[in-house]
Amino acid sequence: MKAGNPPDSDGRHEAGATATARTLPGGITLTASEDHRTNPYLNQKIRNICLILSIMVVFNHAHTLEIDYTFWAGMQAPAISPEAIRASPLEVLLEHFFSGALGRITNPLFFAASGFLFFYGWKPTLESWGRKLRKRIFTLLIPYVCWSLIGMGIAYGEFVLRNLYQLTREKTRGALSISDLFGFLFNMGEPSQLWFLRTLMLIMLGAPILGLVISRLRSWSFLVILAVYFSNLSLPLIYKYSICYFAMGATLGYLRSELVIRPNWIRSLVVPVWIALAVAYTGLSLFSHLELTQMFRLLILSGLAGIWVAYDLLPVWMHNRMAVLAPYRFFIYMAFDPLLSILQTRYFYWVAPSPVANLVEYFAMPLVIVLFCSGVAVSLRRRSQRVYDFLTGGR
Secondary structure (H helix, E strand, O other), rough: EEEEEOOOOOOOHHHHHOOOEEEEEEEEEHEEEHHOOOOHHHHHHHHHHHHHHHHHHHHHHHOOOEEEHHHHHEEEEOOOOOHHHHHOOHHHHHHHHHHHEEEEHHHHHHHHHHHHHHHHHHHHHHHHHHHHHHHHHHHHHHHHHHHHHHHHHHHHHHHHHHHHHHHHOOOHHOOHHHEEEEEHHHHOOOOHHHHHHHHHHHHHHHHHHHHHHHHHHHHHHHHHHHHOOOOOOOOOOOOHHHHHHHHHHHHHHHHHHHOOOOOOOHHHHHHHHHHHHHHEEEEEEHOOOOOOOOHHHHHHHHHHHHHHHHHHHOOOHHHHHHHHHHHHHHHHHHHHHHHHHHHHHHHHHHOOOOHHHHHHHHHHHHHHHEEEEEEHHHHHHHHHHHHHHHHOOOO
């Protein structure tokens, strides 16, 4: 990565600074220069890639395989049996390749982008940290609370509608009691994707410590981060990998990197290496008993650089099309669950599971959810900008 041109005194590039400003709910003023702290192309690139990642997250959650892909430690038990692979090899290979290998870069890159933007041009002080935290109350905490209530409300409403017959019919009324309704309500969990916001808020509480380390070590911070990343160290309350990815982005932001991979021969190898590692990991994790944790960690690192370079290989018209939908990336990410799980349940209620039906669900349902969430976001933004700002933190 190469350092960029010196930004202005606020740590923002002059090319992105204007005098316009808007006041968000809660009395927070966001100027255009704060919204475009980096150069315009880099700013839009981050937005568009985050849109791609938001869509990838939906696909990751649409998989029909009984595999736990969490915590970025690779494929977890129970592993897919040889019998299941022989019964539906195309389903297993495609889903594991896209959701179990390529798709695992989503949250890591979200953390890295958050660290980059949080630390870009920032001179860490307690006073400036306090200002950033106050802004995050609106951009992170309020959306977290709102989407927790919305997601749990939707899930509870679906549960009541699904069991309406047992609640209203005399002959089956004893099948579901009022205590069952209250038990489901108070025992239900929040939407699965919200762990990201919760973890991000925890990391930002420790930002001054991270800033102190990065300001002292500068580029050498990467050696410390990688040593922790590839170690078996574990941390209480928070995932080690979350901090590592956030710290990688934070270091690049503090150094005001242009995020350009050089020299060109390395740049030309990034995408092929990422794809090759994804193919190798998919095969080895399905057909061997090797310990692949370190390979998986390397796969994620290659993927962070891989999608960054792959984006530039797309034609400009695709960049422009994505830019139209990019403002709604956060809404898509926050709204897809529990909608996706409800739609999946209804789908498999009417369609018997089979390799073909599973693949149709895997590729079709995420697209339906993305289009639906985008439509709701566009409509809500037109009808009530204030409500939309609360749900998206002003994004």
